[in-house]
Amino acid sequence: PSTVAPSGPQALSRRKPPPSSSPGASREDRTEPSRKSPTVDYPFWQQNWFIGLLFLMAMGFLGFALFLFLSLDLDQGSTSSASAASSSSTSQNVEITYGTVLKLMHEKTKFRLHSHDVPYGSGSGQQSVTGFPNVDDSNSYWELLVITRIIVISESIKLNSSLILREVEIEIVRPEPDTSAKQGDTIPSGTIIRLQHMRTRKWLHSHLHASPISGNLEVSCFGGESESDTGDYWRLIIEGSGKTWKQDQKIRLQHVDTGGYLHSHDKKYARIAGGQQEVCGVREKRADNVWLAAEGVYLPITE
Numbered sequence: 686p687s688t689v690a691p692s693g694p695q696a697l698s699r700r701k702p703p704p705s706s707s708p709g710a711s712r713e714d715r716t717e718p719s720r721k722s723p724t725v726d727y728p729f730w731q732q733n734w735f736i737g738l739l740f741l742m743a744m745g746f747l748g749f750a751l752f753l754f755l756s757l758d759l760d761q762g763s764t765s766s767a768s769a770a771s772s773s774s775t776s777q778n779v780e781i782t783y784g785t786v787l788k789l790m791h792e793k794t795k796f797r798l799h800s801h802d803v804p805y806g807s808g809s810g811q812q813s814v815t816g817f818p819n820v821d822d823s824n825s826y827w828e829l830l831v832i833t834r835i836i837v838i839s840e841s842i843k844l845n846s847s848l849i850l851r852e853v854e855i856e857i858v859r860p861e862p863d864t865s866a867k868q869g870d871t872i873p874s875g876t877i878i879r880l881q882h883m884r885t886r887k888w889l890h891s892h893l894h895a896s897p898i899s900g901n902l903e904v905s906c907f908g909g910e911s912e913s914d915t916g917d918y919w920r921l922i923i924e925g926s927g928k929t930w931k932q933d934q935k936i937r938l939q940h941v942d943t944g945g946y947l948h949s950h951d952k953k954y955a956r957i958a959g960g961q962q963e964v965c966g967v968r969e970k971r972a973d974n975v976w977l978a979a980e981g982v983y984l985p986i987t988e
Contacts, residue, residue: 786828788980789978791975792977796816805905814905815957816964870986875922877921879917879919896963918941922939924937948974
């Protein structure tokens with residue numbers, strides 16, 4: 686009997702698949718190398734953006750710091766100018782009153798009136814008074830104290846001036862109690878005052894003894910709380926038109942007993958440390974006997 690090929694799906698399954706229509710193309714696909722994506726050339730700032738950001742931040746901080754520095758410098762300069770102007774204005778209006786503790790500055794040399802517990806080696810042998818170059822020494826403080834109401838009389842005495850004896854009329858003061866002057870009162874020109882050295886409590890004093898260097902009238906410190914005489918009295922003379930003593934006014938102090946003006950000059954002691962210069966009394970008005978009120982504790986005016 687003849688064999689008949691089965692029909693249907695089984696018959697179809699035995700068929701060979703058709704050959705590839707393009708076997709060469711398939712081989713090319715398998716052997717062709719993969720292509721690289723093209724490289725993009727970015728600008729410098731995009732490639733280094735972080736460094737640029739840091740640079741901008743640094744420049745910003747630098748500019749801010751410069752702005753602050755200039756602002757503070759201008760503020761300090763204006764403050765200094767204002768302070769100087771204020772200080773100048775304040776010193777022009779500060780009244781000097783009884784009870785004030787201050788330093789007297791020699792107008793020409795800028796030395797302070799000074800004393801210490803060291804006696805003169807000649808003359809009276811009393812406590813020496815000098816001009817001191819430093820500002821911050823506590824031995825340069827003096828207190829202005831009230832003198833009781835006075836009666837002025839005239840006496841004729843002999844003064845030895847340049848080895849020539851001559852008679853001079855001078856004013857001698859005699860204290861009288863029950864004065865109306867008190868601490869905090871202003872001090873008019875012409876007032877007779879006393880200055881007490883704060884450290885040793887002795888009075889600024891003068892007499893007819895010769896000063897150690899120049900041979901003028903010796904100025905010393907003498908006495909104490911319970912010991913004082915007319916050799917401690919000085920007349921305040923304000924230079925110019927001022928009526929009461931203010932801090933910025935030039936003054937002279939004239940010793941009542943001898944008529945000598947409180948005086949200093951650049952003649953220095955060789956045996957005293959610190960370059961201290963002589964303080965003495967001179968009877969003539971000179972540029973070297975002008976003084977100014979300097980550092981101190983200024984008491985307010987009593988109402």
